Amino acid sequence: xxxxxxxxxxxxxxxxxxxxxxxxxxxxxxxxxxxxxxxxxxxxxxxxxxxxxxxxxxxxxxxxxxxxxxxxxxxxxxxxxxxxxxxxxxxxxxxxxxxxxxxxxxxxxxxxxxxxxxxxxxxxxxxxxxxxxxxxxxxxxxxxxxxxxxxxxxxxxxxxxxxxxxxxxxxxxxxxxxxxxxxxxxxxxxxxxxxxxxxxxxxxxxxxxxxxxxxxxxxxxxxxxxxxxxxxxxxxxxxxxxxxxxxxxxxxxxxxxxxxxxxxxxxxxxxxxxxxxxxxxxxxxxxxxxxxxxxxxxxxxxxxxxxxxxxxxxxxxxxxxxxxxxxxxxxxxxxxxxxxxxxxxxxxxxxxxxxxxxxxxxxxxxxxxxxxxxxxxxxxxxxxxxxxxxxxxxxxxxxxxxxxxxxxx
Numbered sequence: 001x002x003x004x005x006x007x008x009x010x011x012x013x014x015x016x017x018x019x020x021x022x023x024x025x026x027x028x029x030x031x032x033x034x035x036x037x038x039x040x041x042x043x044x045x046x047x048x049x050x051x052x053x054x055x056x057x058x059x060x061x062x063x064x065x066x067x068x069x070x071x072x073x074x075x076x077x078x079x080x081x082x083x084x085x086x087x088x089x090x091x092x093x094x095x096x097x098x099x100x101x102x103x104x105x106x107x108x109x110x111x112x113x114x115x116x117x118x119x120x121x122x123x124x125x126x127x128x129x130x131x132x133x134x135x136x137x138x139x140x141x142x143x144x145x146x147x148x149x150x151x152x153x154x155x156x157x158x159x160x161x162x163x164x165x166x167x168x169x170x171x172x173x174x175x176x177x178x179x180x181x182x183x184x185x186x187x188x189x190x191x192x193x194x195x196x197x198x199x200x201x202x203x204x205x206x207x208x209x210x211x212x213x214x215x216x217x218x219x220x221x222x223x224x225x226x227x228x229x230x231x232x233x234x235x236x237x238x239x240x241x242x243x244x245x246x247x248x249x250x251x252x253x254x255x256x257x258x259x260x261x262x263x264x265x266x267x268x269x270x271x272x273x274x275x276x277x278x279x280x281x282x283x284x285x286x287x288x289x290x291x292x293x294x295x296x297x298x299x300x301x302x303x304x305x306x307x308x309x310x311x312x313x314x315x316x317x318x319x320x321x322x323x324x325x326x327x328x329x330x331x332x333x334x335x336x337x338x339x340x341x342x343x344x345x346x347x348x349x350x351x352x353x354x355x356x357x358x359x360x361x362x363x364x365x366x367x368x369x370x371x372x373x374x375x376x377x378x379x380x381x382x383x384x385x386x387x388x389x390x391x392x393x394x395x396x397x398x399x400x401x402x403x404x405x406x407x408x409x
Contacts, residue, residue, distance in 0.1 A: 003388045005139035011095045011105070028084030029053060032068055035076040039159070040106055042078060050085075057085045058092070065093040065106050069130040072118035077109045091135070104148035107155050108140055111382045141386045151385045158378050165371040172364045176357050180308050183345075183353055188314035190343040199294075200338035202301040207294050207334040209264065210287035211253040213243045220244030222286040225255065225278070227263045227271065233311055235276045245286055255285040255293065260303040264292035265331040272330040273310060273319045277303045292337065298347075304357060305350040309342060318342060 026047045034044045060066065061083050068076035070089040079102045086092070093105065108114060121134040143151070185191040199207075215224035220242045229236055245253055255261065255278045262275040275294075278285060287293060296303050309315040322340040323332040344350075384390045 003141040003143045003386065006142045007136065008093070008138050008140055009136035011100050011140070011142065012093055013096050025049065027053070028082060029057065030066070030078075030080075030084055030086040030090065032070065032074075032076060032087060032089055035068070035078050037074045037076055038110060039163070040076075040078045040110060041163075042081075053085055054087075056088045058088060059083070059085055060092050061094070063094065063097070063102050065102050065109070066090040067093060067109055069132065069135070071128055072122060072130050073115070073128075075110055075115055077106050079103055079106045089129075091130075091132070099145060100142070101145060101148035101152060103152040103156070105140070107152060107382065108386055111386060112379050113383065113386065114138075114140070141388075143388065151390060154390065155378075155381065155385065158374075158381055162371065162374045162378060165367060165374055168367050169364060169371065172360055172367065176308060176360055177312055179356055179360075180312055180353065183349065184309075184343070186314040187309055187312060187318055187343055192343075192345070194343035194345045196341045197344045198338065199340045199342065202296055202306075202344065203294065203338075204297040205295045207292050207337045208252060209334070210289050210291045210293065211243060211245065211249065212289045213245070215241035215243045215288060217241055222254070222284045225261060225285060225287045225291060227266055227290045230261070230263055230271075230274050230276050233274050233276065233307070235278070243286055243288075253286050255280050255287055256295070257281060258296070258298070258303055260294040260296070260307060261287055262292045262294060263290065264333075264337075265290045265329055267329050269320070269323075269325075269330045272323060273316070273332070275307050275310065277307055292332070292334070294337070300347065301344060302347070302350040302354050304354045306342070308353070308357065315342070 027050055029046050029048045030042075031046070034042055034046065036043050060080055062080050064080045066078050066080060066086055068074065068089060069091050095102075095105070117138060118130055118135075121131045122128040123131050142148075184194065190196065211224070213224075215226065217240070222243050222245050223237075224241050224243045225235075226241065228239055257279050259278045260275050261278055262273060263271055264273075266272050294303070294306075296306070310319050319332075319340070322336045323330055324336070325331075381390070
């Protein structure tokens with residue numbers, strides 16, 4: 001079945017809502033950072049009064065599709081489940097419910113097909129935004145309303161399986177923190193009375209900042225690790241850039257197995273101090289000036305132990321006390337790092353903890369591979385759905401197979 005395509009501008013019946021709630025009532029204030037990329041899940045619901053809303057907000061009603069025009073590659077699209085106010089970076093899309101089913105439209109706007117289009121029609125280098133004239137002219141597939149409901153229901157079932165995988169991954173991450181606290185206690189209260197040691201005494205070599213040579217996609221033979229490569233305390237190499245290190249800087253700015261790389265200068269305090277333990281395994285890895293390299297004496301401290309200590313709420317608070325804020329960013333320098341004191345248990349206990357975490361990581365890797373497979377299958381499912389190639393009323397067999405596998409894991 002070939003699906004007719006309609007310009008987005010023709011789908012929308014009304015613009016932004018003009019209704020204003022009483023000034024003393026609590027209202028939902030939706031910002032971009034509260035929306036999960038790719039899924040449309042609301043991560044946090046912030047309530048405030050109308051008087052406290054910023055000037056760049058507008059009212060929306062439940063059932064409105066909200067599309068982020070800022071950095072469209074982040075793929076943030078949500079269907080509002082209640083009334084509220086949103087940042088003007090979110091474009092409100094509300095059509096005739098007899099012609100446009102909001103969850104169907106949201107699924108399409110999150111699809112690879114539309115995302116590929118969106119990434120080609122942006123303006124602005126530092127803050128890329130969708131060119132709205134192109135957005136409104138874009139023709140989206142719009143089958144009959146009954147077919148929209150059917151497609152959205154199938155995608156809901158498939159998306160629920162992806163959500164279960166993500167939940168399993170989150171539980172494994174929480175379990176690692178629980179094991180840490182069980183073995184070592186809260187780093188702030190230090191109930192097990194571990195020796196509190198300055199970081200300087202734990203290092204094999206002094207902390208150091210990375211190279212200031214700007215990396216480019218084809219700039220050299222050394223992979224340059226950046227803050228962007230540290231996502232959720234894990235190494236993400238999906239965005240790779242390279243440099244050529246001068247011979248006399250290789251020892252200073254290269255990475256060895258076991259080096260801990262830490263975000264030491266960044267605009268967001270939330271991301272300051274997030275770290276990964278690198279394992280280049282002989283590959284040529286460098287690191288840029290926004291990262292700090294910590295190389296530990298293996299008989300005194302495990303980098304994985306220190307990383308997990310900083311991941312706990314108590315360890316995070318200890319770290320942040322050693323940092324400072326300038327006019328443009330949060331940072332920590334090598335002197336502050338050296339003087340930071342942490343409760344450090346015997347190395348044998350640290351190694352025992354790392355062994356338990358490695359076992360969890362093995363489970364996590366399997367869950368992550370399954371999630372990647374589900375993401376790929378979901379993309380195929382969307383592609384078929386929006387081309388009118390999705391037959392039957394149930395989740396396709398290959399998605400049902402994933403559901404059976406999920407129950408057995």
